[in-house]
Amino acid sequence: MSGAYFNIARILGPAPAGLLITAAGIGPVMLINAASCVATVAGLRMPRPAGLRRGTRSSGAGRITDGLTHLRSRPGLVRSLALFAAVSLFGPNMQVALPLMAKKVFRTDAASFGLFAGVFAVWSLLAALLTTLRTGRPGARVVGGLLSAAAGCLAGSAEHRARRRVATDLPARAA
Numbered sequence: 544m545s546g547a548y549f550n551i552a553r554i555l556g557p558a559p560a561g562l563l564i565t566a567a568g569i570g571p572v573m574l575i576n577a578a579s580c581v582a583t584v585a586g587l588r589m590p591r592p593a594g595l596r597r598g599t600r601s602s603g604a605g606r607i608t609d610g611l612t613h614l615r616s617r618p619g620l621v622r623s624l625a626l627f628a629a630v631s632l633f634g635p636n637m638q639v640a641l642p643l644m645a646k647k648v649f650r651t652d653a654a655s656f657g658l659f660a661g662v663f664a665v666w667s668l669l670a671a672l673l674t675t676l677r678t679g680r681p682g683a684r685v686v687g688g689l690l691s692a693a694a695g696c697l698a699g700s701a702e703h704r705a706r707r708r709v710a711t712d713l714p715a716r717a718a
Contacts, residue, residue, distance in 0.1 A: 547671045553664035561657015637663070 563572045614620055641663060645656040 547668055547675075550664050550668035550671055554661050554668065557664075558657045558661030561654045561660070564653035564657075 560572055560576075563575070614624070641660055642656060645651050645659050649655070649659070651659070
């Protein structure tokens with residue numbers, strides 16, 4: 544469910560911000576953002592340190608080895624962490640890719656980017672909610688289909704880059 548909360552924030556942030564930037568400019572939107580940060584800092588300052596209690600801790604090295612021992616005993620957890628690490632390291636960073644696609648590929652303004660990011664977040668929210676309904680692991684067909692789709696996207700992207708390179712090289716060679 545944390546994925547759902549994150550995606551709701553992605554829906555409620557960029558879409559209205561894009562519309563506000565188009566209507567009022569960047570300055571007022573930045574002031575609204577600053578006010579939201581002040582509210583967050585105020586909320587973080589509210590807990591009273593006297594009311595907080597610390598539990599007893601074991602040594603740092605023992606906690607790390609206990610965690611690694613537990614990880615070693617759960618092969619499914621190791622595979623999940625390895626997959627997460629691979630996607631995090633080699634997958635596209637959407638916070639960078641979406642604005643670049645909006646500006647360079649679609650040649651749009653702030654309002655269109657806000658709509659683009661909002662639609663993307665709606666589908667991500669839907670995926671997060673549908674994932675919570677799943678009770679078991681995905682079947683081999685689902686995994687195979689996803690891998691085939693990813694391979695097709697990579698192949699299409701490579702072909703597009705190659706065609707674009709050829710198209711930009713031809714006028715240079717003719718001159």
